[in-house]
Amino acid sequence: MKPEQSNFMNLQFSAKSENESFARVAVAAFISQLDPTMDELSDLKTVVSEAVTNSIIHGYHSDESGVVTIRAEILNDTITLVIEDNGHGIEDLEMAKQPLYTSKPELERSGMGFTIMENFMDEFEVSSELGRGTSILMKKRIESKKALYN
Numbered sequence: 001m002k003p004e005q006s007n008f009m010n011l012q013f014s015a016k017s018e019n020e021s022f023a024r025v026a027v028a029a030f031i032s033q034l035d036p037t038m039d040e041l042s043d044l045k046t047v048v049s050e051a052v053t054n055s056i057i058h059g060y061h062s063d064e065s066g067v068v069t070i071r072a073e074i075l076n077d078t079i080t081l082v083i084e085d086n087g088h089g090i091e092d093l094e095m096a097k098q099p100l101y102t103s104k105p106e107l108e109r110s111g112m113g114f115t116i117m118e119n120f121m122d123e124f125e126v127s128s129e130l131g132r133g134t135s136i137l138m139k140k141r142i143e144s145k146k147a148l149y150n
Contacts (some may be wrong), residue, residue, distance in 0.1 A: 007033065008073040015056045015066035015085065023052045023070060030072050031079055034142040043120040044079065044140065050113040051083035051136045059087025059134055077142050078122075084135040090128035 009030050013019045024045045031044055052068055060066035071082040090096045096114065118124040123139035 004076055006073065006075045008071070011070045011072075012067050014064055015060040015062075015068050015087075016064045017053075017056055017062075019068070020049055020052045020056070023068070024048050027070065027072055027081065031074075031142075034074060034077065034079065036142045040140070040142055044081075047117045047120050047138055048081065048083070050116050051081075051138075054113050054136075055083065055085035055087065055134065058090070059085035061088060063087075079140050079142060081138045082135060083138075084133060086133040089130040089132055090126075090134055091130060096126075 007030075009026075011023070011026055013022065027048045028041055028045050031041065036044070048070070052070075055068045056062060056066070059068075066085060066087055069082075069084045071080075071084075073080045114124075114126065117136065117138060121138040121140045123137070125137040126134065127137075128134040
């Protein structure tokens with residue numbers, strides 16, 4: 001077995017909708033060192049988009065003065081992402097995790113964000129506190145590098 005190899009990055013940006021694509025690209029560039037498949041990269045970009053969009057729309061209610069933080073860590077063949085805001089928080093976390101539930105139906109939101117994140121990742125956890133914000137932790141093992149660490 002090869003020794004552990006690790007790397008990390010931290011990223012903070014204004015809670016502006018135009019920064020969602022920046023977040024996707026930044027995380028994709030960081031993850032590229034693991035040589036992910038196109039499907040893996042697409043899944044990771046999608047979960048970043050979902051989490052960042054949730055922070056902006058639901059956490060900060062589109063208040064652009066808020067800050068979204070992304071922490072990414074690579075340990076061997078696994079990427080860990082933590083996406084956080086210090087916004088409103090989620091009133092009923094169990095309800096928010098239900099497919100098709102949205103607290104913003106007037107914005108024509110699909111209510112599938114948490115479901116998508118959970119299905120695309122190997123591990124998925126959400127913690128939230130009213131008035132303090134929300135943190136989403138996700139992990140995914142990148143298949144293309146498994147052979148190097150077995």
